Amino acid sequence: MKISVIGCGYLGAVHASAMAELGHEVVGIDVDDAKISALSEGRTPFFEPGLPEVLTSALASGRLRFSTDIAEAAGAEVHFLAVGTPQQKGSYAADLTYVDAAVTALLPHLDAGDLVVGKSTVPVGTAARLAALIAESGSGASLAWNPEFLREGFAVQDTISPDRLVYGVAAGIAGERSVVQLNEIYATAIAAETPLVVTDFATAELVKVAANAFLATKISFINAMSEIAEVSGADVTQLADAIGYDARIGRRFLNAGVGFGGGCLPKDIRAFTARAEELGRGDSVAFLKEVDSINLRRRQRVVDLTVEGLGRPIFNAKVAVLGLSFKPHSDDVRDSPALDVAVQLRGLGADVVATDPQAIENARVRHPQLSYSSDIEETLRGAAAVVLVTEWPVFKSIDPTWAATLVETKTIIDGRNTLNAAEWRAAGWTYYGLGRP
Numbered sequence: 296m297k298i299s300v301i302g303c304g305y306l307g308a309v310h311a312s313a314m315a316e317l318g319h320e321v322v323g324i325d326v327d328d329a330k331i332s333a334l335s336e337g338r339t340p341f342f343e344p345g346l347p348e349v350l351t352s353a354l355a356s357g358r359l360r361f362s363t364d365i366a367e368a369a370g371a372e373v374h375f376l377a378v379g380t381p382q383q384k385g386s387y388a389a390d391l392t393y394v395d396a397a398v399t400a401l402l403p404h405l406d407a408g409d410l411v412v413g414k415s416t417v418p419v420g421t422a423a424r425l426a427a428l429i430a431e432s433g434s435g436a437s438l439a440w441n442p443e444f445l446r447e448g449f450a451v452q453d454t455i456s457p458d459r460l461v462y463g464v465a466a467g468i469a470g471e472r473s474v475v476q477l478n479e480i481y482a483t484a485i486a487a488e489t490p491l492v493v494t495d496f497a498t499a500e501l502v503k504v505a506a507n508a509f510l511a512t513k514i515s516f517i518n519a520m521s522e523i524a525e526v527s528g529a530d531v532t533q534l535a536d537a538i539g540y541d542a543r544i545g546r547r548f549l550n551a552g553v554g555f556g557g558g559c560l561p562k563d564i565r566a567f568t569a570r571a572e573e574l575g576r577g578d579s580v581a582f583l584k585e586v587d588s589i590n591l592r593r594r595q596r597v598v599d600l601t602v603e604g605l606g607r608p609i610f611n612a613k614v615a616v617l618g619l620s621f622k623p624h625s626d627d628v629r630d631s632p633a634l635d636v637a638v639q640l641r642g643l644g645a646d647v648v649a650t651d652p653q654a655i656e657n658a659r660v661r662h663p664q665l666s667y668s669s670d671i672e673e674t675l676r677g678a679a680a681v682v683l684v685t686e687w688p689v690f691k692s693i694d695p696t697w698a699a700t701l702v703e704t705k706t707i708i709d710g711r712n713t714l715n716a717a718e719w720r721a722a723g724w725t726y727y728g729l730g731r732p
């Protein structure tokens with residue numbers, strides 16, 4: 296099928312490349328010149344494992360191209376909206392400027408029978424509003440909402456082999472036609488018997504925010520248990536294992552630590568709260584504010600443990616921070632707990648040196664006041680405390696005996712409960728975990 300993908304960020308660039316890889320003819324469109332030039336030359340503007348290979352192969356096949364000109368979308372039958380919906384400044388609500396701008400720009404290029412497919416995460420009610428806008432334009436095009444559940448770090452795999460497909464479609468013939476078009480787009484996943492939910496716009500929009508709200512709640516639940524473990528002497532990691540054996544609970548997303556961040560979970564739960572309040576049901580999701588607070592308290596806890604563990608005034612003390620991205624296998628520092636901890640420690644006067652396998656450049660742009668090093672040895676040398684805040688494999692495999700020879704004081708704060716505490720202690724370290732004795 297001929298497809299356009301409007302917005303070529305983490306979501307759109309992956310979607311465009313993956314769709315071309317699956318055999319569709321794709322044009323990716325973005326207003327950012329630099330991004331489009333990079334993608335056209337086969338360079339990915341962000342770190343995503345597997346994407347460079349798929350991008351290069353799709354470009355070589357001739358089925359994928361990129362442009363800054365929205366007019367290039369003309370002639371495509373399906374148009375994916377993959378622009379960002381960040382948190383509004385000074386509010387919890389989602390900023391829909393980019394979604395609205397993309398649809399408005401696309402309208403003159405739509406033909407009868409075209410399908411506009413929303414992938415961006417939006418407040419419930421947005422799809423109905425956009426569908427009305429498309430209908431008013433008189434083009435004869437329709438709208439569907441097809442939320443995206445990809446995880447950064449596994450984005451290519453999640454796009455090519457999703458664990459489920461959700462189509463929010465209009466009622467009647469238009470909706471039936473949308474299903475046929477989407478089934479053709481996702482023919483490979485459909486053939487693999489991927490579970491499919493065909494529903495209305497509102498449900499499709501809500502599925503996405505509900506999924507992210509659930510995941511965020513699960514993480515904050517275990518982090519709340521972590522807080523209780525800290526005042527009762529229990530071990531939250533063993534608690535998570537024990538409750539996780541119950542198949543109804545499950546062990547995944549029960550890792551207590553410095554908490555969640557990234558471009559989705561934090562802003563999605565906030566936008567959900569704001570939308571529920573607009574709808575007069577703020578009380579239904581009021582607990583999400585608590586989920587957010589628990590999450591942010593964990594960052595403070597890591598800072599407090601560091602101050603405590605230093606055993607000397609923090610001013611001018613060298614603190615080695617291992618990790619900047621919001622999770623491993625990503626260079627994304629949006630709302631990153633790791634970067635937040637580094638910034639807070641610097642604010643307290645620490646001489647912070649931070650390292651990360653991929654995220655240093657993104658962190659530097661936002662926080663040039665921090666010192667960065669791409670070398671773990673240099674980061675650790677002379678440190679009065681070491682703080683691990685992103686569980687990259689390369690940090691997990693640091694030999695505590697070797698690290699002990701580099702630092703000034705053998706104090707480690709494991710903000711992801713990812714190190715082998717016994718091994719670190721045996722090598723002479725004072726080890727602090729979160730929610731662990």
Ligand code: UDX
Nearest residue numbers: 443444445446447548549550554555556557559621622
């Ligand atoms: C998330 C959703 O998982 C995905 O389905 C959606 O499409 C977009 O948002 P992503 O932002 O890539 O994906 O990250 P995810 O893997 O969900 O992790 C989110 C955050 O939670 C990370 O900061 C991670 O470190 C943290 N986390 C995750 C925990 O603190 N504990 C856990 O047990 C799991």
